[in-house]
Amino acid sequence: MTANWTLxxxxxxxxxxxxxxxxxxxxxxxxIYLLAFAPEVPMIGHWLFSHRSxxxxxxxxxxxxxxxxxxxxxFFYLRIAIFFGCVGIxxxxxxxxxxxxxxxxxxxAPVRREVLVVGKFLSGLTAAIVIFGGSxxxxxxxxxxxxxxxxxxxxxxxxxGMSHLISYFLAAVLACIGYGSLFLAAGVLFRNPLIPAAGxxxxxxxxxxxxxxxxxxxxxxxxxxxxxxxxxxxxxxxGRGANSIMELLVIDIDPAPAHLAxxxxxxxxxxxxxxxxxxxxxxxxxxxxx
Amino acid sequence: MTDIVFENVSKFYAEILGVNRVNLSIPPGVTSxxxxxxxxxxxxxxxxxxxxxxxRGRVVVCGIEPDDAExxxxxxxxxxxxxxxxxGLTGFEFVECYLRLYGYxxxxxxxxxxxxxxxxGLREASARRIAGYSKGMRQRIKLAQAIAHRPRVLVLDExxxxxxxxxxxxxxxxxxxxxxxxxxxxxxxxxxxxxDLISDHVIMMNQGYVVAEGxxxxxxxxxxxxxxxxxxxxxxxxxLASRLFGENQVVEVRIHADRAGLLVRTRSADGFYxxxxxxxxxxxxxxxxxxADDDAQSVYEYLIGSExxxx
Numbered sequence: 001m002t003a004n005w006t007l008x009x010x011x012x013x014x015x016x017x018x019x020x021x022x023x024x025x026x027x028x029x030x031x032i033y034l035l036a037f038a039p040e041v042p043m044i045g046h047w048l049f050s051h052r053s054x055x056x057x058x059x060x061x062x063x064x065x066x067x068x069x070x071x072x073x074x075f076f077y078l079r080i081a082i083f084f085g086c087v088g089i090x091x092x093x094x095x096x097x098x099x100x101x102x103x104x105x106x107x108x109a110p111v112r113r114e115v116l117v118v119g120k121f122l123s124g125l126t127a128a129i130v131i132f133g134g135s136x137x138x139x140x141x142x143x144x145x146x147x148x149x150x151x152x153x154x155x156x157x158x159x160x161g162m163s164h165l166i167s168y169f170l171a172a173v174l175a176c177i178g179y180g181s182l183f184l185a186a187g188v189l190f191r192n193p194l195i196p197a198a199g200x201x202x203x204x205x206x207x208x209x210x211x212x213x214x215x216x217x218x219x220x221x222x223x224x225x226x227x228x229x230x231x232x233x234x235x236x237x238x239g240r241g242a243n244s245i246m247e248l249l250v251i252d253i254d255p256a257p258a259h260l261a262x263x264x265x266x267x268x269x270x271x272x273x274x275x276x277x278x279x280x281x282x283x284x285x286x287x288x289x290x
Numbered sequence: 291m292t293d294i295v296f297e298n299v300s301k302f303y304a305e306i307l308g309v310n311r312v313n314l315s316i317p318p319g320v321t322s323x324x325x326x327x328x329x330x331x332x333x334x335x336x337x338x339x340x341x342x343x344x345x346r347g348r349v350v351v352c353g354i355e356p357d358d359a360e361x362x363x364x365x366x367x368x369x370x371x372x373x374x375x376x377x378g379l380t381g382f383e384f385v386e387c388y389l390r391l392y393g394y395x396x397x398x399x400x401x402x403x404x405x406x407x408x409x410x411g412l413r414e415a416s417a418r419r420i421a422g423y424s425k426g427m428r429q430r431i432k433l434a435q436a437i438a439h440r441p442r443v444l445v446l447d448e449x450x451x452x453x454x455x456x457x458x459x460x461x462x463x464x465x466x467x468x469x470x471x472x473x474x475x476x477x478x479x480x481x482x483x484x485x486d487l488i489s490d491h492v493i494m495m496n497q498g499y500v501v502a503e504g505x506x507x508x509x510x511x512x513x514x515x516x517x518x519x520x521x522x523x524x525x526x527x528x529x530l531a532s533r534l535f536g537e538n539q540v541v542e543v544r545i546h547a548d549r550a551g552l553l554v555r556t557r558s559a560d561g562f563y564x565x566x567x568x569x570x571x572x573x574x575x576x577x578x579x580x581x582a583d584d585d586a587q588s589v590y591e592y593l594i595g596s597e598x599x600x601x
Contacts, residue, residue: 004360007393014390022376101374104341105435109391110363281357285341286303287372 008115015106015119016126023089023127032088035081036135039072043142050146062147062155066164069143070229073136073168078223082132082175083201089128090183091193093120094280101287114277121184121273128176136172140165160228167228167258174226174265178219181269185276188283216256222265225255292352293317294338294443294474299347301333307498308333312347314493314503316476320469322485323478324590325495331478332371334495335445338476339368351443364392367441369432371448375420381431382407382416389438406438407431409464411457425452433461443474450479462488485586492586496594509593510584516592517541517555519582520562525575527552533569537562553582 023029097103106116144152144161155161182200186193204220215221224231256264294316301308309330323331336342337349340356340363348355354362375384386403394402407416410430415423420431429452436444446465450458465475465488479485485492486506493503502509510518524530531543531552539562542555556562563579570576583589 007360010393011391014387017390018376018387021378025378100377101372102376104368104370104372105376105388106391107341108339108363108366108368109388110360110393111391112359282343284343285336 008112011109011111011115012119012122015111015116016123019093019120019123020127023123024130029088032085032131035085036131037138038081039077039139040135040142043072043139047142047146062144062151065143065147066229069139070227070231073139073171074224074227074231077132077136077139078171078175078227079204079220081135082128082172083179083204085132086124086128086176086179086183087194087197090121090124090180091187091197093124093184093187094283095187095191095193098285098287104285107283107285113280113283117184117188117273117277117280121180124180124184125176128180129173132176133169133172136169137165140168164228167226170262171223171226174262175219175223177269178223178265181272181276182219185272185279188276188280219265219268222256222261222268225261226258230255294352294476295350296334296337297347297350299337299344299349301330301337301342302345308342309337309495309498312500314500316474316491316493318469318472318474319490320465320475320477320488321491321493322489322586323476323493323495324480324482324485324586326594328497329495330498331495332447333498335368335447335476335478336370338443338445339366341368341370364439365441366443366445367436367439368445369429369436369447369449373425373428375428375431377421378419380417380419381412381423381427381434384420384431385416385435385438388435392439402438402440403434406434409437410434411460426454426457429453430457430461433464437468441473444468444476446475446477448478448480450477450481450484482587482590483585489586492589494590494593501593502589506586506589507584509589510581513589513592514557516583517557518559518562518584519588520554520556520559521546521551521578521580521582522554522566523551523577523579525577526573530569530574533574534565537565539565551577 094103097106107113111119140161144155147155152161156165183193183197186196190196204218207215207218207220255261294314296312296314299312300310307330312334323334325331333342337344338351340359343356351362352365354365356362376387379387382403385406386399389399389403390396392399404413407413410433412427412430412434415427420428423431429449433446433449436446444465449465450461453461462484465477469475469490477488479488491504492506492509494501494509502512522530527545527549531545534540534543534552534554539556539558540554541557544553546552554562559581566576566579583592
């Protein structure tokens with residue numbers, strides 16, 4: 001195999017040019033934006049409500065908000081918003097074009113299937129990071145701004161705020177990479193990628209019941225290892241949450257070091273993309289049977 | 291190395307036969323692929339273009355196999371039967387955005403896109419969205435997309451569907467021009483009376499098998515079970531008919547409806563022409579003698595059946 005990096009780079013840029021337009025501006029993708037920016041709604045509502053009722057914040061309420069933010073981010077944003085958003089974006093990169101009967105235009109171009117898979121993955125990833133990473137960055141001010149400039153400044157510049165923000169953004173980006181690679185592969189391999197997506201959702205959900213080794217065979221375990229605040233199930237329920245349904249979602253083994261979590265997530269994604277590329281080489285166009 | 295070669299190719303969709311044991315060597319020029327619905331035409335074309343893989347055998351186009359995508363698809367252009375396009379694109383954007391996948395510079399991409407759009411006569415409509423195009427315009431923009439990178443092998447699935455008569459004749463002229471430049475132009479069509487006009491070669495398919503291939507005249511000569519039909523224009527058709535009735539090689543004689551000629555069916559064309567020369571020397575003025583059933587329509591009906599030809 002002769003490497004032709006310049007050609008491959010140009011082809012990946014061309015693929016991204018076509019696909020980004022479809023991903024960002026498709027009417028049927030509107031629900032992904034709604035899902036991504038859903039956390040901002042209660043956060044801004046909380047801000048407005050607090051503003052009307054006169055405020056009166058101190059360090060304790062900021063601490064509570066940090067816990068609430070961690071809960072929203074880990075229970076809703078990672079497990080639901082990014083998970084389903086990635087299903088919508090990545091599973092459609094191949095399967096959606098099969099449904100539209102337009103995938104053959106790519107397959108009739110002098111593009112290696114491996115390059116096509118990488119180009120499409122990078123298209124989906126760019127869109128997912130802009131939407132979900134962008135929303136993660138917006139959630140932070142939406143949650144904490146109402147504490148006032150002084151407290152915010154102290155939290156962000158002299159406290160742990162900036163490092164928390166970077167960790168949450170990193171977790172969102174790595175969630176897009178991890179889930180994105182799996183759903184892209186599902187779109188290549190399955191006629192209905194929702195079935196493997198549902199399987200993955202169940203697996204991620206029952207993770208708390210699994211033995212320690214199996215818990216690590218998931219995306220969410222590594223993502224939660226990157227999050228700066230542990231899952232606050234106990235605190236959210238005032239210490240009486242032992243039977244709470246939220247507790248079922250808690251992965252109660254020690255988190256991995258963040259750098260190991262990052263490396264493992266990138267390795268998982270890389271392995272899945274290589275596998276999808278190998279399977280894409282055998283892909284045929286038979287729209288009539290899909 | 292210059293032909294499209296099928297080596298014992300079969301394709302099955304699970305238990306269903308697509309095509310079976312196809313051996314072909316298609317030379318440059320215009321080749322028409324004809325056959326009823328479900329005969330395997332599209333399967334054959336999809337295999338040439340690498341969209342489908344043979345279950346058995348192999349397909350090689352000018353010495354290159356479809357797995358070598360970077361070389362193969364510079365050589366091959368394919369306009370499929372699918373009337374579907376990426377959403378929201380104008381005609382120009384459609385041609386241009388897929389041309390970029392070939393790695394051309396932005397300037398070359400634009401030049402090639404305009405060249406292809408001009409060849410199919412769509413420059414004025416190229417800024418409009420494809421969603422607003424007529425069926426004929428969609429056919430032409432697909433054709434532009436298929437020829438934009440100047441392929442040596444052009445595969446076209448029902449390319450004349452939906453075209454008005456003017457666009458049809460312009461498109462046929464384009465095929466012939468491309469063939470004259472040394473390209474392979476492989477066309478599938480249902481419209482048999484155009485096959486003779488368009489093609490140098492014909493491949494006839496039925497139920498997944500190639501039932502005949504080659505030049506129409508050669509194919510007709512090999513169909514011995516159907517006597518050859520000859521139309522004779524002459525001044526004394528009744529007299530000529532009476533002379534022919536007694537001859538062994540003549541199977542049937544009918545006076546033409548305009549009573550200015552007759553239609554003869556014969557088992558031996560060569561013998562019949564010798565006989566006709568002899569009769570002509572005995573006072574019958576013969577204006578013209580022409581085969582009446584060596585066109586694609588007749589050959590198709592003999593090989594595949596008249597019921598199928600209407601589909």
